[in-house]
Amino acid sequence: MSKNLRNQNAGSDMDFFTRVYQVVRMIPSGKVSTYGAIARFLGSPQSARMVGWAMNNSHTQKDYVPAHRVLNRNGMLTGKHHFGGSKVMEELLESEGIQIVDDSVVDFHAHLWDPNAELI
DNA sequence: CTCGTGACTCCCC
DNA sequence: AGGGGAGCCACGA
Numbered sequence: 001m002s003k004n005l006r007n008q009n010a011g012s013d014m015d016f017f018t019r020v021y022q023v024v025r026m027i028p029s030g031k032v033s034t035y036g037a038i039a040r041f042l043g044s045p046q047s048a049r050m051v052g053w054a055m056n057n058s059h060t061q062k063d064y065v066p067a068h069r070v071l072n073r074n075g076m077l078t079g080k081h082h083f084g085g086s087k088v089m090e091e092l093l094e095s096e097g098i099q100i101v102d103d104s105v106v107d108f109h110a111h112l113w114d115p116n117a118e119l120i
Numbered sequence: 121c122t123c124g125t126g127a128c129t130c131c132c133c
Numbered sequence: 134a135g136g137g138g139a140g141c142c143a144c145g146a
């Protein structure tokens with residue numbers, strides 16, 4: 001299944017957004033990923049912005065999308081404003097065992113879940 | 121239909 | 134070292 005999400009698989013009939021949502025749903029609780037890693041996994045490293053856009057629209061999805069687990073490449077909570085409150089995203093992550101200081105994940109690399117490495 | 125914009129990132133001065 | 138530009142694609146005005 002994970003293989004079908006990769007863009008290099010020309011047979012994929014899902015659009016970019018849909019694949020973004022699928023990947024984000026695979027991020028395990030207690031882990032985080034990045035816009036860039038997801039974009040790269042989908043075969044468009046330059047389309048990290050689209051991942052952000054997808055997260056912006058993720059609330060329109062029927063199925064839950066853990067958008068709070070997606071951060072920028074520095075492990076900063078750049079999208080926290082879109083969670084209504086300024087602390088909502090932070091609290092969601094901390095409830096999953098991730099420590100946040102100054103809008104950044106503590107020991108970010110240790111919590112990083114990279115689909116390129118995990119979903120081969 | 122064209123234009124601007126965005127939860128990003130990389131490359132090049 | 135840090136700032137600026139380009140690339141990416143969808144969507145609303």
